[in-house]
Amino acid sequence: MATQYPPPSKRQKREQAEIARQQQDVEQTIPDGSVRVRFVDQATGETGSLPVLTVPLSQASTKNLEILLNELKDQADDRIPYRFFPDGGAEALGDKEDLYNALVKPGKVSAESEITLQYAPQAVFRVKAVSRCAAAISGHGDNILAIQYSPVNSSRMASGSGDKTLRIWDCDTGTPVHTLKGHTGWVLAVSYAPDGTIIASGGYDRIVRIWDSTTGKPIGGPLKGHTDFITSLSWEPYHLQVHGRPRVASSSKDGTVRIWDAIGGKVDFALTGHKGNVTCVKWGGTGKIYTSSHDKTIKVWSASSGSLLHTLSGHAHWVNHLALSTDSVLRTSFHDHTRTIPPTQEEKLAKAKSRFEKASTIGGEIVERLATASEDCTLFLWTPHTSTKPVTRMTGHQKQVNQVSFSPDGTILASCAFDNHVKIWSARDGKFLFSLRAHVGPVYMTSFSADSRLLASCSKDTTIKVWDLRTGKLKEDLPGHKDQVFALDWSPDGERVGSGGADKQVRIWRN
Amino acid sequence: MPQNEYIERWQKQHGKRFDYEERKRKRLAREGHKASENAQNLRGLRAKMYAEKRRKEKIQMKKQIRAHEERNVKSSEPAEPSSTPLPQYLLDRSSETNAKALSSAIKQKRNEKAARFSVPIPKVKGISEEEMFSVIKTGKKTHKKSWKRMITKPTFVGPGFTRRPVKYERFIRPMGLRYKKANVTHPGLNVTVQLPIISVKKNPSNPMYTQLGVLSRGTIIEVNVSELGLVTAGNKVVWGKYAQITNNPENDGCLNAVLLV
Numbered sequence: 052m053a054t055q056y057p058p059p060s061k062r063q064k065r066e067q068a069e070i071a072r073q074q075q076d077v078e079q080t081i082p083d084g085s086v087r088v089r090f091v092d093q094a095t096g097e098t099g100s101l102p103v104l105t106v107p108l109s110q111a112s113t114k115n116l117e118i119l120l121n122e123l124k125d126q127a128d129d130r131i132p133y134r135f136f137p138d139g140g141a142e143a144l145g146d147k148e149d150l151y152n153a154l155v156k157p158g159k160v161s162a163e164s165e166i167t168l169q170y171a172p173q174a175v176f177r178v179k180a181v182s183r184c185a186a187a188i189s190g191h192g193d194n195i196l197a198i199q200y201s202p203v204n205s206s207r208m209a210s211g212s213g214d215k216t217l218r219i220w221d222c223d224t225g226t227p228v229h230t231l232k233g234h235t236g237w238v239l240a241v242s243y244a245p246d247g248t249i250i251a252s253g254g255y256d257r258i259v260r261i262w263d264s265t266t267g268k269p270i271g272g273p274l275k276g277h278t279d280f281i282t283s284l285s286w287e288p289y290h291l292q293v294h295g296r297p298r299v300a301s302s303s304k305d306g307t308v309r310i311w312d313a314i315g316g317k318v319d320f321a322l323t324g325h326k327g328n329v330t331c332v333k334w335g336g337t338g339k340i341y342t343s344s345h346d347k348t349i350k351v352w353s354a355s356s357g358s359l360l361h362t363l364s365g366h367a368h369w370v371n372h373l374a375l376s377t378d379s380v381l382r383t384s385f386h387d388h389t390r391t392i393p394p395t396q397e398e399k400l401a402k403a404k405s406r407f408e409k410a411s412t413i414g415g416e417i418v419e420r421l422a423t424a425s426e427d428c429t430l431f432l433w434t435p436h437t438s439t440k441p442v443t444r445m446t447g448h449q450k451q452v453n454q455v456s457f458s459p460d461g462t463i464l465a466s467c468a469f470d471n472h473v474k475i476w477s478a479r480d481g482k483f484l485f486s487l488r489a490h491v492g493p494v495y496m497t498s499f500s501a502d503s504r505l506l507a508s509c510s511k512d513t514t515i516k517v518w519d520l521r522t523g524k525l526k527e528d529l530p531g532h533k534d535q536v537f538a539l540d541w542s543p544d545g546e547r548v549g550s551g552g553a554d555k556q557v558r559i560w561r562n
Numbered sequence: 563m564p565q566n567e568y569i570e571r572w573q574k575q576h577g578k579r580f581d582y583e584e585r586k587r588k589r590l591a592r593e594g595h596k597a598s599e600n601a602q603n604l605r606g607l608r609a610k611m612y613a614e615k616r617r618k619e620k621i622q623m624k625k626q627i628r629a630h631e632e633r634n635v636k637s638s639e640p641a642e643p644s645s646t647p648l649p650q651y652l653l654d655r656s657s658e659t660n661a662k663a664l665s666s667a668i669k670q671k672r673n674e675k676a677a678r679f680s681v682p683i684p685k686v687k688g689i690s691e692e693e694m695f696s697v698i699k700t701g702k703k704t705h706k707k708s709w710k711r712m713i714t715k716p717t718f719v720g721p722g723f724t725r726r727p728v729k730y731e732r733f734i735r736p737m738g739l740r741y742k743k744a745n746v747t748h749p750g751l752n753v754t755v756q757l758p759i760i761s762v763k764k765n766p767s768n769p770m771y772t773q774l775g776v777l778s779r780g781t782i783i784e785v786n787v788s789e790l791g792l793v794t795a796g797n798k799v800v801w802g803k804y805a806q807i808t809n810n811p812e813n814d815g816c817l818n819a820v821l822l823v
Binding site: 193194196197212213214237239240255280282283304328330345371372453454495537538553 | 647650654
């Protein structure tokens with residue numbers, strides 16, 4: 052029989068009542084008064100033409116500030132959500148917070164002083180954090196080494212495996228669609244073309260292959276030329292492509308990068324000059340190709356002539372990975388969150404071009420920024436258009452940095468390293484924001500959600516973790532894989548996350 | 563210049579003979595033939611001596627070859643692909659195999675552990691009780707049962723020590739063999755300072771000797787190093803530090819020790 056507690060004493064009752072009363076009138080305690088608010092653009096650090104406003108404290112919630120800023124910028128009919136960072140702090144104001152409770156009450160600022168709020172535009176859509184495993188699909192006979200979603204939508208995903216095949220999956224039903232056989236070695240790199248119709252794959256057998264993504268049939272024969280395994284692939288941006296002649300760049304351990312005509316099946320030219328394993332290649336949206344290598348340098352090439360433009364040096368050891376601020380736009384070209392595909396070729400081109408320009412324009416000019424991760428435990432941020440000197444050097448990791456990625460809106464950098472941490476940096480000046488600690492093994496990869504509000508990371512500790520980038524806290528912990536997770540991709544429309552690893556199962560996660 | 567280096571001096575002044583290198587090469591080329599001739603033709607004592615010399619040379623040669631072979635063994639995994647497929651970013655790392663990493667970690671730990679207990683003089687000869695103590699036979703009662711001992715080695719007694727009543731004093735530590743100070747060498751700085759002893763920490767021969775404060779070779783003592791001005795990592799002045807006795811105090815009449823750092 053359960054023990055019955057005695058009824059609460061008079062004192063206990065009084066205390067309860069006190070607490071309840073205090074909790075009740077928390078909402079009404081915003082006093083009269085006002086604060087002066089100055090809005091500063093986070094990307095440029097300047098106020099521009101915006102006036103310093105006096106805002107009543109009782110009205111100064113994040114929602115109202117957002118409306119106010121949109122009014123000031125004459126965007127009232129087409130509002131953009133903003134995120135406000137008080138005085139350059141790392142953590143932004145929450146959506147339901149207000150200035151009084153977040154800043155004035157804890158004593159961070161006094162009500163008389165001027166509050167500087169850095170604003171950063173956010174995506175107009177919102178991606179929900181993935182929280183459950185929608186499907187765990189067996190099929191591959193060996194470790195899964197590369198995964199990529201189609202840029203069109205999240206229903207198709209391609210995965211490359213150690214069993215020498217590529218598989219295309221239907222993520223709506225969790226079933227295999229095609230098995231692409233042809234490689235004679237492990238498939239190390241998989242890449243969808245920006246329009247989503249072609250897939251390129253590169254393998255340990257030194258061969259690049261081109262596939263039709265809808266039928267799963269090879270296009271042309273194997274592209275031979277490399278003398279060592281392929282490390283990464285990068286498609287020519289859609290707005291630069293000659294219609295019907297898309298090109299793809301492949302980097303290899305043999306120190307060269309080859310530019311292939313994907314349809315014609317011929318090598319256009321080879322970029323030789325690196326003295327070691329080329330670890331990563333990225334085709335920029337301004338007609339430049341960026342490569343990183345084990346010879347400690349990053350080289351910038353002209354995509355039209357194949358000549359070397361710059362050599363960026365500064366790293367003290369291998370350069371493991373590089374990321375462009377426009378990566379996600381170039382990957383998705385004319386596919387955006389509205390999911391409307393322009394009907395004609397010209398409109399597609401125009402849309403891809405305008406999306407690229409919108410993503411890369413800072414202060415009226417097109418700036419493509421570059422971040423590199425290195426074996427010397429540091430990262431560098433470059434603006435290769437203007438200077439061969441780095442903008443900043445980001446230190447803090449205690450072991451080799453494996454991968455770096457830009458958020459789709461180009462404001463945040465995420466780096467993952469063998470020291471079990473993911474670190475978040477400001478992409479404008481390289482300022483350290485957060486260290487995301489929860490993984491207990493080396494973190495292999497990270498992937499941003501399309502709205503830049505969330506980040507997924509996969510690790511040797513067999514888990515995938517989803518992080519909230521506003522607070523730098525863990526949002527979801529997704530165990531499920533039975534062995535280390537090598538590959539991870541968040542679909543460009545934000546619906547699903549695909550992952551694969553040494554347990555030979557592709558897992559699809561969704562909210 | 564040493565007197566015996568006349569050849570070097572001559573070479574410095576006049577240079578080498580023009581055919582020096584060639585003569586050297588030829589001598590080297592002849593060496594095998596020469597050795598073989600000696601081995602076949604020497605007789606008697608000279609043959610014996612030659613054989614002995616040759617044997618030693620061969621032992622040395624074999625040792626050297628073995629050392630070379632050991633050096634050539636690859637410590638980490640070859641760059642060849644492992645049997646399990648790995649993603650591109652893990653491929654080129656010279657990954658030590660797990661077992662290898664584990665075993666080296668264990669070895670290192672063991673070494674560290676050994677290093678913690680390692681002292682400059684790890685082994686000393688034990689001292690028997692017969693050698694250490696002499697039986698005192700003065701007085702009627704003492705003589706009858708012979709229970710009183712005198713320590714025949716140098717000792718350290720604390721500053722506040724008073725002898726016990728004669729009836730209860732079992733061990734006598736003679737005044738003439740007591741030490742208060744030791745000449746302590748700092749091995750890193752290579753300086754020797756006379757420092758007061760604080761206590762005897764361990765006499766390796768016998769725990770009882772530790773209790774009695776016997777100072778023999780290999781004994782660990784604590785000395786007062788406040789004069790040296792050593793500072794800890796936390797920026798505090800160190801005043802007590804361990805040292806090990808390196809000489810035989812009973813023979814030398816002084817106490818030499820080396821600081822354990």
